[in-house]
Amino acid sequence: QLSFVRKVAKRRSNISLYADELGKGFVDELDYNIEADNATKFLDTHSKYSFVMVPKVLKQLTRKRVLTMEWVAGENPRELLSLAKGISGSIAQLSEKQKLDAKARLLDLVNKGVEASLVQLLETGLLHADPHPGNLRYTPDGRVGFLDFGLLCEMEKKHSRAMLSSIVHIVNGDWASLVYDLIEMDVVPPRTNLRRVTMDLEDTLGEVTYEGGIPDIKFSR
Known part of the structure; x- marks a missing residue:
């Protein structure tokens, strides 16, 4: 959801950057x-x-x-x-x-x-x-x-490590640590209110539940 992207990335006026990158991928595929x-x-x-x-x-x-x-x-x-x-x-x-x-x-x-x-x-x-x-x-x-x-x-090495770490933190529902992974992946820009981002993640993703031992994460809440 674009609203969630805006919340996390704090790029309310630059959402076109994401659209441009997506469009470039489509053009390259042709x-x-x-x-x-x-x-x-x-x-x-x-x-x-x-x-x-x-x-x-x-x-x-x-x-x-x-x-x-x-x-x-x-x-x-x-x-x-x-x-x-x-x-x-x-x-x-x-x-x-x-x-x-x-x-x-x-x-x-x-x-x-x-x-x-x-x-x-x-x-x-x-x-x-x-x-x-x-x-x-x-x-x-x-x-x-x-x-x-x-x-x-x-991917750069630091991004690879951060992505792997983010998987662990998502599965564990550790949203505060996930925020630091997003920083390492350059998703969350400098001078962002990290507490607010953590609250947005908690509000959007909620608590992780398990079905048959498998984490069930509701990304579309």
Whole structure:
């Protein structure tokens, strides 16, 4: 919500800065030469991690309006989840073994996806900025494959550490400490009333509740 962004960032007259940055991302995504460069950079940065698969760009067949890349064979998370539940569009009824195998592949994908995210956040500093299920594949050789490199994010070390710390503080509902994470991430500018920001966070996010041991945070209160 823009009102919440204004409260935290204290940029009531400069909200257009955020819109400009968002618009730049959209424009960049329309130029496939930029996406090709992003994909190559992401591949070069993460090629040493054996569990990560990034398709190669075929530069000789790529233009501003055409992006040609290596084909990534594999299953996406939604397909694996459906198979694990016994739902398949091509097989009338899945056996228990097929469902268990699909569940094992899904869990392996989740584990490797989390590890890949931590590698990006804590080691390489180059993040895939749109890792939704449609952009992920579980390859036949058991790697996590990434697709769609229109948006990447490069993070400074201090921002990486602060983001990791912020996750812990959000899960614990420690809004006062979260404010200092936001300062480290340059979200909260200098000379901001930190007590007011903390109160805004408490009012917006409230108390963290747990369902089955998993924190349930209401970001849309």
